[in-house]
Amino acid sequence: MPKIVDHHERRLELVDATWRIIARNGLEGATLREIALEAGFANGALKPYFPTKDTLLEFAFSHVFNRTNQRIARVLGTMTGLAALRAFCLEVLPLDEERINEARIVIPFWQKAVNDPQKARIHQQSMAEWATTIQRLLAEARAAGDIRAAVDDALLAGQLLDMLLGAQIAAALSPAGSPIAGQAEQLEGYLALLAA
Template sequence: MPKQVDHDERRAVIAEATWRLIAERGIDAATMREISAAIGMANGALKYYYPSKNAIVRTAFTHVFEATNARIRARLGDATGLAGLRIFCREVMPIEGVTRLEARIVLPFWQRALGDAELGAVYVEAMAIWRAQIREFLRTGRAEGSVTTDADDDVLVEQLLAMLNGVQTLALLDAEAVTADLQRRMIDAFLHGLG
């Protein structure tokens, strides 16, 4: 009798191995052969799940995005407004080991998304989710009275996304200048300016 394969579980194992491989050794190391070796799967079997390099990159980015969102949800608890927004930002910024590794996935994904409409659409969809979350934090912050700035929420959302996306590049390429402490102070200064 043929062995039953849980394809969702196998995809999750492949995604985990792929993002780790890219984060630790770079996008060029994430070949079908290396991913297959990392999980003990035949190269041909891997192609069933991910037929191209872009499919691998998309999987790694999606895995990181979903893991970030899961951490945000877990750490938010009852936090709303500026307190919730601070938690959100700190889970996105490359401050700690895992978030620094995740940023190493984001950078090569951006490069590929520039030339690939399908990957570009994945990024646009991800940022739409984060825009909605940030807007909700701002809305509740205004209702609670912790957000009092006259600045338009659409502008604030884009400023914050620009800072969060930009700090991933800065912190990875110049870690001595853009330390975890500086990243925390950047966010705190931005959020302080909203009150």
């Protein structure tokens, strides 16, 4: 009887192997052959799932984004306003090895997106989704009296999103396994400015 393969699970195994390779060797070291070897598969086993390294990178970026959103949803629960905004940001900030490795996937994706309209579209849609969520949480916090900054919420959401993405760049460039100190404190400082 032939072995039944869970294709979704196989894709996730390949993405996890990709993360490990990129974290260790960078994007250039993440060849399809190395990824297959890391995942314990034959080189040809990747082709049905990811015909090119670019398709694998797109899937990996989408998976990172979805995983982050799942973490955010779990942590937020029924939170609203400023508490929810803080929790959202803390899940995006690269404060541990897992999220630093996620940043190491995202950075090469951004590099490719500069000259690839499809990847740029994926990034823009993802960031538009986060900006919408951030604006909603800012509006809730403002309605509760927790935010008094005389700056439009759309501008504040853009600033906060830029801060979160910049933190990912800083973490991706830091030595392996060393989170950037002070990121959570910088977030608290920013949120304090909004309340002043």
